[in-house]
Amino acid sequence: xxxxxxxxxxxxxxxxxxxxxxxxxxxxxxxxxxxxxxxxxxxxxxxxxxxxxxxxxxxxxxxxxxxxxxxxxxxxxxxxxxxxxxxxxxxxxxxxxxxxxxxxxxxxxxxxxxxxxxxxxxxxxxxxxxxxxxxxxxxxxxxxxxxxxxxxxxxxxxxxxxxxxxxxxxxxxxxxxxxxxxxxxxxxxxxxxxxxxxxxxxxxxxxxxxxxxxxxxxxxxxxxxxxxxxxxxxxxxxxxxxxxxxxxxxxxxxxxxxxxxxxxxxxxxxxxxxxxxxxxxxxxxxxxxxxxxxxxxxxxxxxxxxxxxxxxxxxxxxxxxxxxxxxx
Numbered sequence: 001x002x003x004x005x006x007x008x009x010x011x012x013x014x015x016x017x018x019x020x021x022x023x024x025x026x027x028x029x030x031x032x033x034x035x036x037x038x039x040x041x042x043x044x045x046x047x048x049x050x051x052x053x054x055x056x057x058x059x060x061x062x063x064x065x066x067x068x069x070x071x072x073x074x075x076x077x078x079x080x081x082x083x084x085x086x087x088x089x090x091x092x093x094x095x096x097x098x099x100x101x102x103x104x105x106x107x108x109x110x111x112x113x114x115x116x117x118x119x120x121x122x123x124x125x126x127x128x129x130x131x132x133x134x135x136x137x138x139x140x141x142x143x144x145x146x147x148x149x150x151x152x153x154x155x156x157x158x159x160x161x162x163x164x165x166x167x168x169x170x171x172x173x174x175x176x177x178x179x180x181x182x183x184x185x186x187x188x189x190x191x192x193x194x195x196x197x198x199x200x201x202x203x204x205x206x207x208x209x210x211x212x213x214x215x216x217x218x219x220x221x222x223x224x225x226x227x228x229x230x231x232x233x234x235x236x237x238x239x240x241x242x243x244x245x246x247x248x249x250x251x252x253x254x255x256x257x258x259x260x261x262x263x264x265x266x267x268x269x270x271x272x273x274x275x276x277x278x279x280x281x282x283x284x285x286x287x288x289x290x291x292x293x294x295x296x297x298x299x300x301x302x303x304x305x306x307x308x309x310x311x312x313x314x315x316x317x318x319x320x321x322x323x324x325x326x327x328x
Contacts, residue, residue, distance in 0.1 A: 110274035
């Protein structure tokens with residue numbers, strides 16, 4: 001009787017179990033993107049050898065969809081994103097080239113600038129003549145007489161705007177809705193601006209000669225009527241500036257175009273001053289109520305407030321000098 005040790009028996013049993021296991025399959029190959037299957041062409045089995053490359057035919061090859069290149073294996077590593085530059089590619093933009101998208105920033109002028117941009121219109125009242133107990137319309141005037149009537153003792157060039165039923169109470173005939181009108185508004189400061197009603201074209205109106213049966217809405221003229229220019233109301237902004245600049249050169253010694261550039265810069269300074277003045281005044285009132293007029297905080301704010309008022313006087317003096325173009 002043959003005796004086997006326990007170690008030999010265990011090894012034999014393990015070997016038998018290992019032999020009974022199935023053979024390991026080779027590791028799976030990465031999937032390969034294949035071109036679309038053409039009908040009628042047999043698909044080779046996975047274990048079959050790769051077919052030989054087809055030879056290029058003499059004729060032109062039929063067109064078909066190209067096989068996209070396989071994506072590179074492995075995960076992509078993304079580095080840190082570049083910082084967002086205001087107004088650049090990553091930040092919000094508004095409509096327009098290089099402007100931020102989203103809600104547009106609307107810049108509003110301050111109180112002082114709005115006062116200087118307002119057009120000072122004069123609205124004349126037609127005179128009536130009294131014949132006995134009856135009241136009749138004034139005598140009709142010719143062009144020179146009508147302009148002289150409007151100008152009076154004012155030697156500035158005239159800017160006469162005729163209203164109609166559609167533009168009544170507006171400046172649409174002179175200003176442009178879609179563009180900035182600040183330059184036009186500042187130029188009107190050197191004109192004697194007169195607004196006439198739509199009834200000026202009626203035959204009984206004494207100033208009818210200014211527009212008569214013409215479709216013009218705006219009339220520019222020297223005070224003596226030596227130069228007269230009219231615009232229909234649908235003109236471009238460049239035409240308005242050209243006409244206004246020509247009349248101003250004929251009426252003043254100094255250049256109004258350069259003065260307008262300086263005035264626009266002055267408006268920016270008034271806006272800054274108004275904003276600072278409002279903030280300092282608010283803090284000054286609050287400090288006076290809470291800490292009293294003898295507190296150090298109140299004294300500092302009062303000193304700042306006085307400095308702003310001195311700056312305002314300086315801007316006003318500069319504005320007065322800019323506006324004095326000296327009539328010829």
